Amino acid sequence: MDFDPAFLSRIQFAFLISFHIIFPSFTIGLGAWLATIEGARLATGNPLYRRVFDFWLKVFAVSFGMGVVTGIVMAFQFGTNWGVMAQKTGAIQGPLLGYEAFTAFMLEATFFGVMLLGRERVSPRFYFFACTMVSLGTMFSSFWILANNSWMQVPVGYTIVDGRIIPADWREIVLGPVMMVRWPHMLLAAFLTTGMCVMATGAWYVLRGIHRAEARVMLHWGLALVAILIPMQLYFGHLTGEYVLKHQPAKFAAIEARWKTEQPAAEVLFAIPDEANERNLFAISVPKLGSMIASGNWTAKEVGLEEFPKEDRPPVLIPFFAFRIMAGLGLLMLAVSWFGNFLRWRGRLETTRWFLWAMFLAFPSGFIAILAGWFTAEVGRQPWIVYGLLRTKDAVTPSLTTGDVMFSLVCYVTVYAVVYSFGLYYIYKLLHEGPTEEAKAIPGATASRPLAFADSAETATGSQLQDGA
């Protein structure tokens, strides 16, 4: 592993995208949650829902703002570090990501403004409509990101002219079968992440004995949502596995740490893959289960990494463990949500303190699962940046030096450490305090300044110094 520009650029991209993805996935889920809870308020007229809504709206605004800040950096990474890829595949990836930027801007420019600042200025029905549109907007934003990434995983609908990869069929590129499995997988992941957070926040307040009514709403809704969504997610996860087996067999073998082709194949539950010697240490495996998981019968032949030339194999360690972390957390969410609903049915949910603690501590499970899933997908795609078409090592901007990327990486890590700590601190403060007051209009604030909502209105903009409002 050389510390060359390509390797350092990969680290930098992984760092930046990991810190970015947390916020959009949270806001996709929160957008849907807010639309749901506002719909419930509109249907029942219960003011309790309004308090819960106003509270999560503030969290949504700050998290949206952090997503925008970290997203601006992403918009330039493909050009600064992956210049050859930008040039060769820009005709396809450029419009896809361009649409994402347009969608995000549209959203920010229209209904997000109504949602943040327009409660008193529009009818309740229109306000609910705006919430729904914001939720749809965040989902469409993720649609373009996933269309782009799915195309990098399994390129379709292209032709090659003069060494450039250009679009031949946009419908296939945007609505391909791989995309139609991976986008729902990502959406469900975002919903689950938020569901776990809402549930955990409710459990936290019950444990502390505050905001009882609001806590109950969060706890019960969160538990119900996660319990319903998690089986769907396991199903879409399975479909995602099927596309990997079909289109990226080397990635599949790496995830399974299967070095040799086997018939029938065993399933490695746990091991320390030893890449140098192409073997697994301390392996715990179940005979024949690998064939069942991959092909649906007990006797099928499953290919191992030995079938692929060494230069076409992905790393094994990260996909193997990242996948197991993701799947394990999926099962944990299943256990927590179903057991929680069992307790709820027996009427003991709010008195079983050890389980309230378990729910509270489970709050990051969605975030970690999302990161682990993306690491499985992206590291498993190596050594390709666009699978089968362009190798990662050939995609780097040729003028980059190791010193350049080392410097930029250190800068990003430092600045993110500062900015992130403060962003998380303000979100923590909001969550800790809980739903105390209704969100107020902030003078001088517009939809494009969501971070202004991180605190109470008086301190948010210094507008106390002006006579307006």
Place this chain on the structure above:
Amino acid sequence: MEPSNLALFWAGVIAVAILLYTILDGFDLGVGILFGTTNDEAHRAKMMGTIAPYWDGNETWLVVIGAGLFAAFPDVYAVFLGAFYLPVLLLLLGLIFRGVAFEFRFRSERMRPFWDWGFFLGSMLVTFVQGAAVGAMIHGVPVTNGQYAGSPFGWLHPFPIFTGIGLVLGYALLGAGWIVLKSDGALRDWAYHRIHWLARAVLVVLVLAFALTFDYSVLARTDWESRRWGLVFPAIGALALVGMAIGVHRRRDPLPFWMTVVFFASAYLSLGVMFWPYMIPYSVTVAQAAAPDASLQFLFYGGVVILPVIAAYTIGVYSVFRGKVGKGYG
């Protein structure tokens, strides 16, 4: 090779977006630079107030430019960002820091000096980098096989350093004009004084840059014979400076800002005349850089819906918060 109509359309969109970005983020970056030149907390808070509703929306144009270039002119996106790797890094870090500082400075008394320095230095850094990039572009960017072919510090020469300083002063001028437009009383007087010497300083730096550090051989790269009409733009720029002087002398609040806008627009159009048909001077033309029409067409459908919405939103925000700060909020 002639560019297709779609390529011209997208080149036009990006050109307008860059001009809008320069003017809109220019004034709020300028206010950020002036922010660091006073210790008066009342002035500082009021200065923040003059840009609070706009600054983030102004920066969105940068994302439109980045996304638009990647989508419509991937070669330009790749070459520009590769050639200016370190400047772009500093630009992004500056933007992040200044944006966060803006929101966080009111949250904490203890941390306020830290965020204030972040806001000031971030604004300076972002502006200097943009000015230096323009200077480096004027001198030309070497390209081989569609990728930047220079060194990481290829942009670092005396001329770009002068243009970087020039832009810092220029944005500060724009910011001072904006403060005059949006404020009254002591702060407005303060800003008028700044305009006095900023306008002179911009002129001095430009003259020095072209007298001492400009490489006149690059002028031969442009076919001036067929575009003598382009000289009208520098002339308009000179007239704008006169208008600015009159505005300051007679205390006509709107004049300094709008005359600076005209000055920036004429400078921008002068560069356009000099660079055409190149997008990366003097290596990559509009036609060479354009994505295939299949891509531009696909993007076109989104563009004709979304660009008017962005324009309407921008106009809407500016009209909601029009007038002097403290009077116009509603």
